[in-house]
Amino acid sequence: MTRSALSPTSPSLGNVLKIAMICTIMAVTSRAVDAQTQGASPGRVQTTEVNFKVEDGWTIYGTLYLPEVAAREPVPGLLVLNEPGGPSRGEHTAQIGGNISRAVAARIPMAVLNIDVRGTGHSFGQKYFMEFSPKERDGLQLDIRGALKFLSSQRGVDGARMAILAP
Numbered sequence: 241m242t243r244s245a246l247s248p249t250s251p252s253l254g255n256v257l258k259i260a261m262i263c264t265i266m267a268v269t270s271r272a273v274d275a276q277t278q279g280a281s282p283g284r285v286q287t288t289e290v291n292f293k294v295e296d297g298w299t300i301y302g303t304l305y306l307p308e309v310a311a312r313e314p315v316p317g318l319l320v321l322n323e324p325g326g327p328s329r330g331e332h333t334a335q336i337g338g339n340i341s342r343a344v345a346a347r348i349p350m351a352v353l354n355i356d357v358r359g360t361g362h363s364f365g366q367k368y369f370m371e372f373s374p375k376e377r378d379g380l381q382l383d384i385r386g387a388l389k390f391l392s393s394q395r396g397v398d399g400a401r402m403a404i405l406a407p
Contacts, residue, residue, distance in 0.1 A: 283309055283346050283347075283349055284307070284308040284346070285307055285308070285345045285346045286304075286305075286306045286307075286308070287303060287304070287305055287342070288303070288306070289301070289303055290302050290303070290304050291362075292386060292387075292390045294379075294382040294383055294385070295382045295385070295386065296379060296382055298358050298363070298365060298379065298383070299363065300356065300358065300363045300383050300386060300387060301355070301356050301361070301362035301363050302355035302356065302387065303338070303341070303353070303354045304351070304352070304353050304391075304394065305341050305342055305344075305345035305351065305352040305353075306345065306351050306394065306396065306397075307345045307346055307349035307350070307351065310349070310351060310395070310396025310397065311396055313396075314396055314397060314398035315349050315351050315396060315397060315398060316351070316397075316401035316402065317350065317351045317352075317353065317388075317391045317392060317397045317398070317399070317401065317402045317403070318341075318344060318351070318352045318353070318402075318403050318404075318405060319352075319353050319355070319384070319387050319388055319391055319403070319404045319405070320340075320341055320352060320353065320354040320355070320404075320405045320406075321355060321357060321387075321404065321405070321406040321407070322354070322355070322356055322357060322360060322407070323360075323407040324357050324359065324360060324369045324370075324377075324380060325359070325360060325368060325369040325370040338354065341354050351391060351394060351397045353387055353390070353391045355387050357369065357380055357383045357384075358379055358380065358383055359371075359372055363383075384404065388402055388404075
């Protein structure tokens with residue numbers, strides 16, 4: 241007998257995170273629809289492929305979505321992480337992640353940085369994340385800190401207003 245992924249009898253941390261992500265996406269989408277129905281038009285978004293080195297020298301690759309309003313006033317930042325060992329940012333961007341990131345950047349507005357964490361996608365390195373030792377997996381925190389530092393250093397991003405969205 242198999243259980244569904246969202247079984248109410250045994251919620252795992254992964255399922256709780258999935259539900260939280262769905263709620264976040266629904267809230268973002270709802271806010272975008274509200275703005276659209278009130279006659280607001282989405283702003284333009286500059287999309288840039290980026291990379292940066294983290295504390296231990298690993299190179300992390302990502303996509304930065306910067307709304308045009310950031311040229312006039314600082315906007316909050318949102319870091320979107322892919323699932324370690326999951327689909328790469330390239331696959332993720334072609335799916336819902338890139339569409340949501342672009343919509344958030346344009347309509348809320350926020351600067352959004354999607355990254356491939358170490359061992360995944362363009363940030364692959366020497367081996368897959370799923371093959372990492374526990375000590376190597378601890379390096380994920382360096383990716384997150386480095387990404388937040390990179391995002392907050394971008395012109396037009398308010399480093400005091402940052403959020404993280406992770407699977």
